[in-house]
Amino acid sequence: MSDVSFNPFDPEFRKNPHPFYDRLRTEEPVHRTPLGFVVLTRYEDVVNTLRNNDFSRDIEVNANLPESPTRKFRRENERSKSMLNLDPPDHTRLRRLVSKSFTPSAIEKLRPRIQQLVDDALANAKRTGHLELVEELAFPVPFQVISDLLAMPTERGEELREWSQIITATLEPTTGVEELEKGQEAIAKMRPYLEEIIQHRRRNMGDDMLSSLIAVEEQGEKLNNDELMSFVILLYIAGHETTVNLIGNSVHALLTHPEQLDVMRRESCTPNMVDELLRFNGPVQHTIRTPLVDISIPVNGQEMLIKKGSLVLASLGAGNHDPSVFDNPHQLDFSRSNSNRHLAFAAGVHYCLGASLAKLETEVAVGTLVKTFKSIEFDSQPEWRDRLTIRGVSKFELNVK
Numbered sequence: 001m002s003d004v005s006f007n008p009f010d011p012e013f014r015k016n017p018h019p020f021y022d023r024l025r026t027e028e029p030v031h032r033t034p035l036g037f038v039v040l041t042r043y044e045d046v047v048n049t050l051r052n053n054d055f056s057r058d059i060e061v062n063a064n065l066p067e068s069p070t071r072k073f074r075r076e077n078e079r080s081k082s083m084l085n086l087d088p089p090d091h092t093r094l095r096r097l098v099s100k101s102f103t104p105s106a107i108e109k110l111r112p113r114i115q116q117l118v119d120d121a122l123a124n125a126k127r128t129g130h131l132e133l134v135e136e137l138a139f140p141v142p143f144q145v146i147s148d149l150l151a152m153p154t155e156r157g158e159e160l161r162e163w164s165q166i167i168t169a170t171l172e173p174t175t176g177v178e179e180l181e182k183g184q185e186a187i188a189k190m191r192p193y194l195e196e197i198i199q200h201r202r203r204n205m206g207d208d209m210l211s212s213l214i215a216v217e218e219q220g221e222k223l224n225n226d227e228l229m230s231f232v233i234l235l236y237i238a239g240h241e242t243t244v245n246l247i248g249n250s251v252h253a254l255l256t257h258p259e260q261l262d263v264m265r266r267e268s269c270t271p272n273m274v275d276e277l278l279r280f281n282g283p284v285q286h287t288i289r290t291p292l293v294d295i296s297i298p299v300n301g302q303e304m305l306i307k308k309g310s311l312v313l314a315s316l317g318a319g320n321h322d323p324s325v326f327d328n329p330h331q332l333d334f335s336r337s338n339s340n341r342h343l344a345f346a347a348g349v350h351y352c353l354g355a356s357l358a359k360l361e362t363e364v365a366v367g368t369l370v371k372t373f374k375s376i377e378f379d380s381q382p383e384w385r386d387r388l389t390i391r392g393v394s395k396f397e398l399n400v401k
Ligand code: HEM
Pocket: 057, 083, 084, 085, 095, 146, 234, 235, 238, 239, 242, 243, 246, 282, 283, 284, 287, 288, 344, 345, 346, 347, 349, 350, 351, 352, 353, 354, 355, 357, 358
């Protein structure tokens, strides 16, 4: 029995989870934590779990967890589950209704608009030689893009951002009732705001994504009002909370690997480079599932049983640094031939719907930053958010020339 453990409260783990992931992967790849859940760190186990329909994403219904104030609160306050928390066939139906708007070709059409937003975002830094990456580039660009897509006004951007941050805090494995209550309060404030916008759009349909989602609903397909609302909230949060961290993490990775920054300067930012940045430090560190039947996973010739209803945390971050798939995994390396096998967007039926959009935004934002400034240097060490599920920087001051 190994003495390594997955302890989300350990500050060392929060600072850098990779030494822990590495030990877990070699010493105890199917790890039972003192908190009672199972952590998977090998690439193959993570992929197999995400692709296996014997694993459910609907934890509230299918996990066999002890009753707790947190669970009770979640159950009583959930109005309509977002697609992220549903299993087929309910998930399949919702995903089919919304996926047309997210195909790579539909997303590619956004490139000129994204480029314009990035150029505008960098204009001030060109004058001053200083850039606060999160506030000036990583947040405003994805936020404006998702607002454009949904044809949402942006005047109340600050409030929306605050609500989103409170809501995503409830995704943490350490969430307690207090955070959940705050999350519900934030959703309660967000709903009437979005409701008003949806009502307005119903009367003034355009060619935006919100209008097509409403149209789907009105063609008799069953995207009811609660489902529409949950999806819009999910998109909004994804638009706020993920790409912003990918842009921040990517710039950090480049500045700490100057030889790779030089490669990007020479060759300009490519989709393959974005894949490698996602593999190296993707913002979403893990996701959860629960098996609908007993499952066994072989470890060193022994079958490790995961009982039906257990809570399983599949570590995307650990899978992305598994040396059996990625040579020298802790090295950022743009010449890697298999970066696109990364798990940063998960896998299987819940594979990130916004993957093409997130990749395009990052390619344009990071690529343009690197092209615009011959020199990019830390002004101070970035501040990392104290979060486990979505890792990223909250403040990142740069000197640019
Ligand atoms: C770097 C940025 C992003 C990362 C790393 C990311 C990551 C992920 C991951 C890991 C999942 C699957 C979670 C699971 O299986 O439990 C997911 C699902 C999802 N993502 Fe993203 N995401 C990003 C950006 C976006 C954007 C920009 C959007 C939309 C505007 C988006 C929309 C969604 C949706 C709707 C789902 C649910 C899909 C489903 O349940 O079928 N994501 N994302």
